[in-house]
Amino acid sequence: MFNYLSRRVLTMILTLLAISVLVFIIIQLPPGDYLTTYITELESQGELVNTEKIEELRRQYGLDRPMYEQFFIWVTGLVQGDLGYSFEHGLPVTDVVGDRLFLSLILNFSTIIFIYVVSFPIGVYSATHQYSWGDHGLTLLGFLGLATPNFLLALILLYLANVFFGTSIGGLMDPIYIDQPWTMDKVLSVFEHLWVPVFVIGTSGTAGMIRRLRANLLDELQKQYVTTGRAKGLPPGRLLRKYPLRIALNFFVADIGNLLPAVISGAEIVAVVMSLPTTGPILLSALQSQDMYLAGSFLMFLAVLTVFGVLVSDILLALLDPRIRLGGSASK
Amino acid sequence: MTDGHFVSREPFDPHSIEALTPAQEKYYLASQWKLMWWKLKRHRLAVICGIILALNYASIMFSEVIAPYNLHTRNTDFVYSPPQSVHLFHQGEFIGPFVYGRGYELDMDLLKRNYPEQMDNVQPLRFFCQGDEYRFWGLFEARFHLVCPPENGTFFLLGTDRLGRDMFSRITYGARISLTIGLVGILISFTFGIVIGGFAGYYGGWVDASVQRLIEVIRSFPELPLWMALSAVLPVNWSPILIFFGITVILAMLDWTGLARAVRSKLLSLREEDYCTAAELMGAKPGRIIGRHLLPGFMSHLIASATLSVPTMILGETALSFLGLGLRPPVTSWGVLLNEAQNINVVALYPWLLFPVVPVILVIMTFNFFGDGLRDAADPYK
Numbered sequence: 001m002f003n004y005l006s007r008r009v010l011t012m013i014l015t016l017l018a019i020s021v022l023v024f025i026i027i028q029l030p031p032g033d034y035l036t037t038y039i040t041e042l043e044s045q046g047e048l049v050n051t052e053k054i055e056e057l058r059r060q061y062g063l064d065r066p067m068y069e070q071f072f073i074w075v076t077g078l079v080q081g082d083l084g085y086s087f088e089h090g091l092p093v094t095d096v097v098g099d100r101l102f103l104s105l106i107l108n109f110s111t112i113i114f115i116y117v118v119s120f121p122i123g124v125y126s127a128t129h130q131y132s133w134g135d136h137g138l139t140l141l142g143f144l145g146l147a148t149p150n151f152l153l154a155l156i157l158l159y160l161a162n163v164f165f166g167t168s169i170g171g172l173m174d175p176i177y178i179d180q181p182w183t184m185d186k187v188l189s190v191f192e193h194l195w196v197p198v199f200v201i202g203t204s205g206t207a208g209m210i211r212r213l214r215a216n217l218l219d220e221l222q223k224q225y226v227t228t229g230r231a232k233g234l235p236p237g238r239l240l241r242k243y244p245l246r247i248a249l250n251f252f253v254a255d256i257g258n259l260l261p262a263v264i265s266g267a268e269i270v271a272v273v274m275s276l277p278t279t280g281p282i283l284l285s286a287l288q289s290q291d292m293y294l295a296g297s298f299l300m301f302l303a304v305l306t307v308f309g310v311l312v313s314d315i316l317l318a319l320l321d322p323r324i325r326l327g328g329s330a331s332k
Numbered sequence: 333m334t335d336g337h338f339v340s341r342e343p344f345d346p347h348s349i350e351a352l353t354p355a356q357e358k359y360y361l362a363s364q365w366k367l368m369w370w371k372l373k374r375h376r377l378a379v380i381c382g383i384i385l386a387l388n389y390a391s392i393m394f395s396e397v398i399a400p401y402n403l404h405t406r407n408t409d410f411v412y413s414p415p416q417s418v419h420l421f422h423q424g425e426f427i428g429p430f431v432y433g434r435g436y437e438l439d440m441d442l443l444k445r446n447y448p449e450q451m452d453n454v455q456p457l458r459f460f461c462q463g464d465e466y467r468f469w470g471l472f473e474a475r476f477h478l479v480c481p482p483e484n485g486t487f488f489l490l491g492t493d494r495l496g497r498d499m500f501s502r503i504t505y506g507a508r509i510s511l512t513i514g515l516v517g518i519l520i521s522f523t524f525g526i527v528i529g530g531f532a533g534y535y536g537g538w539v540d541a542s543v544q545r546l547i548e549v550i551r552s553f554p555e556l557p558l559w560m561a562l563s564a565v566l567p568v569n570w571s572p573i574l575i576f577f578g579i580t581v582i583l584a585m586l587d588w589t590g591l592a593r594a595v596r597s598k599l600l601s602l603r604e605e606d607y608c609t610a611a612e613l614m615g616a617k618p619g620r621i622i623g624r625h626l627l628p629g630f631m632s633h634l635i636a637s638a639t640l641s642v643p644t645m646i647l648g649e650t651a652l653s654f655l656g657l658g659l660r661p662p663v664t665s666w667g668v669l670l671n672e673a674q675n676i677n678v679v680a681l682y683p684w685l686l687f688p689v690v691p692v693i694l695v696i697m698t699f700n701f702f703g704d705g706l707r708d709a710a711d712p713y714k
Contacts, residue, residue: 018549029565147697149647151654152689155673162680257552265556269651273674283557284655287564299561302554310552 001325004318012311019303020078024071027296078300084293088286093297096282099182101301103172103190104267104278107201108305110194111263112256114202115209120252123213128240130218138210145207150266154200154273172197172276197274201266205259209252216251220244250321256313260306268302368632371709378705381698388695392508399501400479400487402464403664407486407496409436412682413447415491415499422454430456433485444681455482491684493672502669503688509665510646511695513580517645518638520584525591526634530622532592533599540596547589555586559648563657572663579658583648587641594637595627602626636710639703643696650692666692 039054058064065073077084081094089096126135173189180186220226221244229239271280279298286294318325352360362370372378391398407413416431433453437446463480467473481487490499532543562582566575602608603626611621627634652658653667654674661668669688673679679686 014545015549015552018545019553022549022553026561026565031567143700144697147643147700148693149650149696151651152670152692155670155676155679155686156689158676159679159683159686162676163683261552261554264554268554268557268560269655272655284560284657287560287657290564292565295561295564299557302557303552306554307552 001318004325005315008311008314012307015307016304019307020075020300021071023296023299023303024074026299027074027292028067030290030292078297084297086286086291086294088289088291088294093294096294097279097297100277100279100282103276104271104280104301105305106190107172107194107197107271107276107278108260108264108267110198111201111205111267112259112309114198115205115259115263116252118202119206119209119213123210124217124240124245126210126214127217127221139214142207142210145203146211148203150200150204151269151273153203154197154270157196157200158274171274172278197267197270197276200274201263201270204266205263208262209255209259212255213248213252217244217248220247250317253313253316253320257310260309264302264306364632368706368709372705375705375708378702378709381702381705384698385695385702388507388691388698389511391504392511395505395508396466396468396474397476398478399498399504400463400477400481400489401498401501402466403497403502403505404662405464405497405501407488407492407498409496410434410447410486410488410492411496412445412494413486413488413492413496414682415684416449416486416488418457418489427454428456430454431482431485431487455485457482457487490687491682493669493685499669499684499687502664503666503691506664506666506669506688507691509576509659509663510649510667510692513576513583513649513665514642514646514699517580517583517587517649518642520581521587521641521645522591522634522638524584524588526595526627528588529592529595530599530627533596534603534618534622534626536600540600543592543596547593550586550589553586556648556651558586559583559652560655560657563652572660575659576663579649579652583645587645590641591634591638594634598630599626602629632710633707636703636707639699639706642703643699646692646699647696 063070074084082092084093085091086093086096122138126138129135172193173186174193223244226239226244229243230236234242267278268280268283270276271278272284275281279301283295283298286292286298359367372382396402401407413434416434418429418431420426420429422430432449432451433455434447435450437448438444439446458480459478461477461480462475463477465473465475479487488498488500490503492498493502528543532540559582562585563579566578566582570578599622603621608621608625611625616624649658649665650667650670653665654670656671656674659665659668666688670686670692673685673688
């Protein structure tokens, strides 16, 4: 187990390193650094540019160093929790972000839970009642869920809520709690608002999960050990719980590697549409104004979230399945 | 005949067992594509979706003719005009397709424009007529339309936007960009996938290992934020056409991984086959072995899987343009149109701005069903 764990953590660190190089390249992609943008902005406003101050800023942020040193400074900063400096807001990124990262985390986590809780019973039902009316209906529903883009669904729901109830279902809490310290009421308010975006982001993931779980469980149900068990007189429910379901469960946990990037992607754009106080809207505005350090930090945060989620799922999988725990690297 | 055993007196034909019925013969001799076609035909839903898609793609050839207005025509007297419905009967009398004329008044309390229908003003639509001028495929000037607004009247089937441009015409034109970007994107990602996956699978070893790592890194990244970041750094001074290609390449750059994986795993097993060794011994170069001998074996399956990623691309473009990071006007795609519907207060007042959602969902859904059927049909093991 220890060997397996350490190998996985090592891979994770290497992956994160590769991702950070990628993100850093994206940060550097727009022509010029942000100080040149800053200078042109000042000049366009007719202000005098203080060359000494610019030079000082340049030194302070290490912009006069070679590229690899800048990268190194940026990465060590990230590890120490210093996310860089947002030039659009004139604040350290950490201050701009506030509790958005935390809310993003809650949103994504709840969505994953939602997907699991909803898709598991439906998937099992579909597989055990293959080709029944219930199965056909659920499959069709799943297809619809899979094909409806979640940001369009959000848009339509917002519109319908506006027409029929005259209220806005956007946001993650009642307006009075915005920028307030965390209290019990605020937490409750967040939970009251959370379910709409969770539902919107979760639909396509749920639909996909149901289909995959169904296919997987069907494969298991056709295996010989199931026939053997049935022949020996095990009651169907007990047989299902005891063997095929447990094996299908493995896949259920393992699939988080596919699910997580999709959910996080979806959450970003739904957050923009529903104006949720998560990373989405700020990421968008940072990108629009090419405030690349802020955008880069968000990208990095999302990537860390994904990679870390996959690590957790791998550890769970190793706990569940001794073949992975003991098998080592051979199974590729 | 004495011991009671039955012996046939027919002459013995050693080939009798191998003889095939005509139906069997047809099946055994059919090419791979024919087999696929037969299987696909049995999948009713996939065929219907295929037809819808074919109609959609056919329509983008003649967008100019189908749209009653030019893409950029501004009807400044009819800003945010609600949809006009087509009627057939006027006061119980059959007239043929017509619309009621539109008046105009300004509601000074709400500061809102109203366009009341004048129930006595019957304006028959014109068909196969001369209307707004356009350049057909940018080649020559023409005025021919399938349907035109009545003389001195208007025909806004799906309403107008903030500049008084006809939504229906804009959606028709938008299909052109939205539908092609998926195809062009898949072409690029297909090439990437086959070349990179092909090398990884054929050479194995460190090439394979590094490609695998690269794919893992790309796949562990949430797609949309990365797309957003990449399209945000496209230079602002690029022309719309360059932006179009830039966005396509960006969409394709993250999409090839799935295909490359499929190609790689297939090649890893196929390169051990005898016919591959034979080709190698006869001096064929790797490129030829991959392209001529290995790929055709599972090409149909690859194409079918590729169909399934077209909707992802269309959706990606729509999402990016919707956020204002993708295509920019005057290039018009469904995403660009939806960009105007971003503000929910505007949508609440002018709900017809949401209409481009309908073709997006329709196309995504039909592509999914069609691709699913195609993949099942192309799978030789089913």
